Amino acid sequence: MGISLKDVAARAGVSVKTVSNVVNGYRHVTPATRQRVQQVIDELGYRPNLTARHLRKGRTGIIALALPELGNPYFAELADAVISYAAGLDYIVLLDHTNGRRDQEVLFAQGFRARLIDGLILSPIELENEDLLARGNDAPLVLLGEREYEAPHDHIAIDNVAAARTATRHLLDLGRRRVAFLGARHGRVRRVAHLRLRGWRAAIAESPGAADGDELVAATDGYTRGDGAQAMARLLDSGAAPDAVFCYNDLIAVGAMRTLTERGVRVPEDVAVVGFDDIDDGRYCSTSLTTIAPHKQAIAQAAVDALLARLDGGDEAAQAEPRHIRPGFALIRRESTLGRPLESG
Amino acid sequence: MGISLKDVAARAGVSVKTVSNVVNGYRHVTPATRQRVQQVIDELGYRPNLTARHLRKGRTGIIALALPELGNPYFAELADAVISYAAGLDYIVLLDHTNGRRDQEVLFAQGFRARLIDGLILSPIELENEDLLARGNDAPLVLLGEREYEAPHDHIAIDNVAAARTATRHLLDLGRRRVAFLGARHGRVRRVAHLRLRGWRAAIAESPGAADGDELVAATDGYTRGDGAQAMARLLDSGAAPDAVFCYNDLIAVGAMRTLTERGVRVPEDVAVVGFDDIDDGRYCSTSLTTIAPHKQAIAQAAVDALLARLDGGDEAAQAEPRHIRPGFALIRRESTLGRPLESG
Numbered sequence: 001m002g003i004s005l006k007d008v009a010a011r012a013g014v015s016v017k018t019v020s021n022v023v024n025g026y027r028h029v030t031p032a033t034r035q036r037v038q039q040v041i042d043e044l045g046y047r048p049n050l051t052a053r054h055l056r057k058g059r060t061g062i063i064a065l066a067l068p069e070l071g072n073p074y075f076a077e078l079a080d081a082v083i084s085y086a087a088g089l090d091y092i093v094l095l096d097h098t099n100g101r102r103d104q105e106v107l108f109a110q111g112f113r114a115r116l117i118d119g120l121i122l123s124p125i126e127l128e129n130e131d132l133l134a135r136g137n138d139a140p141l142v143l144l145g146e147r148e149y150e151a152p153h154d155h156i157a158i159d160n161v162a163a164a165r166t167a168t169r170h171l172l173d174l175g176r177r178r179v180a181f182l183g184a185r186h187g188r189v190r191r192v193a194h195l196r197l198r199g200w201r202a203a204i205a206e207s208p209g210a211a212d213g214d215e216l217v218a219a220t221d222g223y224t225r226g227d228g229a230q231a232m233a234r235l236l237d238s239g240a241a242p243d244a245v246f247c248y249n250d251l252i253a254v255g256a257m258r259t260l261t262e263r264g265v266r267v268p269e270d271v272a273v274v275g276f277d278d279i280d281d282g283r284y285c286s287t288s289l290t291t292i293a294p295h296k297q298a299i300a301q302a303a304v305d306a307l308l309a310r311l312d313g314g315d316e317a318a319q320a321e322p323r324h325i326r327p328g329f330a331l332i333r334r335e336s337t338l339g340r341p342l343e344s345g
Numbered sequence: 346m347g348i349s350l351k352d353v354a355a356r357a358g359v360s361v362k363t364v365s366n367v368v369n370g371y372r373h374v375t376p377a378t379r380q381r382v383q384q385v386i387d388e389l390g391y392r393p394n395l396t397a398r399h400l401r402k403g404r405t406g407i408i409a410l411a412l413p414e415l416g417n418p419y420f421a422e423l424a425d426a427v428i429s430y431a432a433g434l435d436y437i438v439l440l441d442h443t444n445g446r447r448d449q450e451v452l453f454a455q456g457f458r459a460r461l462i463d464g465l466i467l468s469p470i471e472l473e474n475e476d477l478l479a480r481g482n483d484a485p486l487v488l489l490g491e492r493e494y495e496a497p498h499d500h501i502a503i504d505n506v507a508a509a510r511t512a513t514r515h516l517l518d519l520g521r522r523r524v525a526f527l528g529a530r531h532g533r534v535r536r537v538a539h540l541r542l543r544g545w546r547a548a549i550a551e552s553p554g555a556a557d558g559d560e561l562v563a564a565t566d567g568y569t570r571g572d573g574a575q576a577m578a579r580l581l582d583s584g585a586a587p588d589a590v591f592c593y594n595d596l597i598a599v600g601a602m603r604t605l606t607e608r609g610v611r612v613p614e615d616v617a618v619v620g621f622d623d624i625d626d627g628r629y630c631s632t633s634l635t636t637i638a639p640h641k642q643a644i645a646q647a648a649v650d651a652l653l654a655r656l657d658g659g660d661e662a663a664q665a666e667p668r669h670i671r672p673g674f675a676l677i678r679r680e681s682t683l684g685r686p687l688e689s690g
Binding site for chain 1 (some may be wrong): 421424437440442461
């Protein structure tokens with residue numbers, strides 16, 4: 001039809017981003033603006049036609065987002081944020097899951113579907129540095145998450161050490177002295193949990209009188225509620241006697257709280273609990289979960305912006321030094337550390 | 346390279362499906378088989394190359410899956426199941442979210458991205474029958490979920506009336522007499538919740554002495570934990586005095602349980618709670634959640650199979666009568682109706 005987002009924006013007297021927000025059904029648009037934009041869309045008969053527009057530039061208009069698993073609400077919420085933000089820029093997102101397996105991650109990193117996509121955002125779990133260096137493909141690749149690499153790719157991650165330190169310090173500030181870490185991974189020093197474990201160690205080291213023994217570090221096989229429930233049970237049975245637990249993520253924390261409840265251990269009176277991710281789940285637990293909230297919108301935007309900068313910036317941008325971008329985070333204090341303000345039962 | 350899944354399967358002496366399962370990292374493969382297949386993959390240097398194979402058939406090898414939201418674990422788990430099953434058949438899945446908005450659903454149904462995809466699986470919330478009849482596009486479309494249409498498309502959904510009746514009867518069998526329904530939608534008789542509401546009514550009608558007043562039906566604006574928490578609060582404040590609640594989905598049930606806990610109402614002693622969806626969340630609540638478990642794997646398989654049958658079957662299959670496929674469901678009994686078997690606290 002030849003009607004573009006810009007035409008709609010001009011006629012409606014709003015920004016292109018606002019039109020895109022309306023088209024994609026996102027929040028942050030007032031009802032009045034939404035109505036005006038929708039009216040112009042109807043008048044002009046605007047229909048998004050991404051493919052044609054991108055094809056003219058030799059592009060597909062598709063970026064791939066490869067995540068370990070959608071079953072983990074953190075990744076589902078992050079995917080939502082990436083899809084929404086990319087849509088606002090007229091890109092669509094092909095969502096892949098790697099199951100957190102190295103062979104799958106290598107497959108994606110090395111250009112599986114190269115003809116189909118303009119670029120790739122990958123959140124690796126097991127991928128090694130050598131896998132990235134062996135990459136025989138020049139489509140832009142942006143890395144997400146806690147793994148650190150020495151490879152020429154933009155990398156978006158919050159400061160995991162600082163975040164874990166903040167979480168642990170919160171527990172120490174409440175007077176806890178035996179703060180356990182739940183979710184280290186078996187025999188994998190360079191893995192994800194390492195940065196958060198390092199933050200835990202740093203906070204403990206700064207706090208005289210806080211126990212720092214290895215018996216307070218509990219490993220898990222994965223990152224699910226079930227893993228957290230089992231690890232908490234082992235920790236209680238081991239005699240480590242924690243009075244607080246900092247968990248690798250919210251799912252592990254929710255599983256740990258389930259075990260504590262089953263054993264009749266009170267949260268937070270006997271054991272305070274902090275998670276990581278700020279998934280919706282934690283807000284509605286019977287005992288709501290204190291957690292570290294990475295700024296998911298900022299992560300999603302930084303990842304898409306970094307990818308498109310490489311794509312759109314010409315040779316200079318394509319060859320610029322890789323950037324390490326660190327979106328922010330916040331500690332969200334809830335009942336699992338502060339208790340319930342007013343018991344009405 | 347020219348090495349196909351079939352070559353690997355032949356050399357390893359296993360089925361193509363097994364090779365695909367290994368390549369995609371799925372479960373249900375023994376370690377021994379996985380090792381044998383991986384060895385052959387390494388020997389032959391097999392790399393999936395979906396695009397070329399599908400292009401020879403005039404296809405893209407991509408199916409789109411349009412869901413209301415990924416933030417809802419039910420849809421995230423369903424997406425996982427569809428992506429996994431499609432991958433086993435060498436199809437990749439482009440995941441879209443509609444935000445449950447009619448305009449977005451119309452956009453997808455009417456062939457947005459038609460050149461990019463071979464077919465579409467859509468789970469509509471607000472789409473109307475007329476939208477489907479006006480569809481100017483002949484790419485196969487399979488509908489998922491509780492909305493019912495009189496349009497020539499295959500439709501995959503469990504029997505929602507029977508499932509809701511089973512859930513409600515479970516509560517009545519426990520001796521509850523004031524069973525509320527949480528999650529009806531405001532003024533939308535033909536909407537999703539209607540089938541589950543009908544099942545609730547049927548079970549109540551069969552049970553002499555059970556209260557059936559409209560004061561026991563609580564509407565929500567959406568399907569989130571927050572909606573459930575608010576609706577439960579309104580229900581308690583209204584004086585309807587329920588002794589049980591059947592919730593439209595698990596998220597609403599989790600939110601409702603949070604409100605009950607805040608108010609000091611015991612689950613299940615004072616109010617028993619049943620959800621719908623069997624998301625992982627419900628298993629690890631402080632009070633684990635009784636729920637209806639739709640067979641998600643079966644739903645995912647039926648949807649992909651129906652789509653590919655239309656694609657692969659030639660003219661005859663393409664013009665066959667639309668089919669209504671009803672995967673099974675199960676009632677999963679947990680603490681929110683049965684209580685905790687052994688209190689160890």
